[in-house]
Amino acid sequence: xxxxxxxxxxxPVFEEAPVELRCNYSSxxxxxxxxxxxYPNQGLQLLLKYLSGSTLVKGIxxxxxxxxxxxxxxxxxxxxxxxxxxxxxxxAVSDYGGATNKLIFGTGTLLAVQP
Amino acid sequence: xxxxxxxxxxQVTQMGQEVILRCVPIxxxxxxxxxxxxxxxxxxxxxxxxxxxxxxxxxxFDDQFSVERPDGSNFxxxxxxxxxxxxxxxxxxxxxGGPSRxxxxxxxxxxxxxx
Numbered sequence: 001x002x003x004x005x006x007x008x009x010x011x012p013v014f015e016e017a018p019v020e021l022r023c024n025y026s027s028x029x030x031x032x033x034x035x036x037x038x039y040p041n042q043g044l045q046l047l048l049k050y051l052s053g054s055t056l057v058k059g060i061x062x063x064x065x066x067x068x069x070x071x072x073x074x075x076x077x078x079x080x081x082x083x084x085x086x087x088x089x090x091x092a093v094s095d096y097g098g099a100t101n102k103l104i105f106g107t108g109t110l111l112a113v114q115p
Numbered sequence: 116x117x118x119x120x121x122x123x124x125x126q127v128t129q130m131g132q133e134v135i136l137r138c139v140p141i142x143x144x145x146x147x148x149x150x151x152x153x154x155x156x157x158x159x160x161x162x163x164x165x166x167x168x169x170x171x172x173x174x175x176f177d178d179q180f181s182v183e184r185p186d187g188s189n190f191x192x193x194x195x196x197x198x199x200x201x202x203x204x205x206x207x208x209x210x211x212g213g214p215s216r217x218x219x220x221x222x223x224x225x226x227x228x229x230x
Contacts, residue, residue: 032217034219036221042223043206043221043222043223043224044158044206044221044224045221046218046219046220046221049217049218051214051217051218090157090158092158094217100146100163100165100170100171101146101163101210101216101217101219102148102160102163102171103150103158103160103219104160105157105158105159106157107156107157108157
């Protein structure tokens with residue numbers, strides 16, 4: 001069975017500072033990896049995804065993530081955050097070649113950007 | 116940009132009543148999903164639907180739940196007899212065919228409050 005761990009429930013950071021949101025996964029098979037963002041009172045928006053190829057993937061709003069197979073991690077980074085980045089960030093995994101490609105989500109990390 | 120749309124955005128219902136949540140997936144998508152998020156908890160997979168039948172369902176998706184694609188554009192989730200613990204945000208999602216099936220797009224969600 002797959003699982004996703006987001007150890008940090010909340011990450012406070014000052015505006016224009018760099019940030020890293022951590023995500024580790026567990027799976028007995030190869031996986032696809034995703035980060036979704038949920039702004040207050042909104043739905044889930046796809047931020048970026050790793051399906052294959054380069055382990056460094058770039059997403060919207062200046063975010064990027066690096067797939068590290070040996071450490072089973074997919075940490076999300078941004079070099080300089082804005083107030084508008086305040087949101088809940090969810091890491092998710094699905095089976096490579098799975099029949100239904102259902103997503104297994106982590107518990108989420110609240111990124112709180114302070115002025 | 117095409118998007119998944121859901122109605123209603125918020126519904127309050129009495130325990131024991133039937134509820135139907137509606138979704139219009141992205142046009143030309145082939146895979147459809149329902150997820151839910153109980154307040155303060157992680158996003159959980161409920162069911163996936165492909166080729167007019169359920170392809171996978173979770174343990175949460177018991178006999179009180181059903182899904183339907185009645186007219187080729189809408190995708191509905193019915194909860195037959197609601198319980199207090201069904202109170203949650205319900206997300207509809209869809210993905211395309213082939214390699215695109217692994218990239219899942221979510222709607223804004225429908226808040227269900229059972230009183």
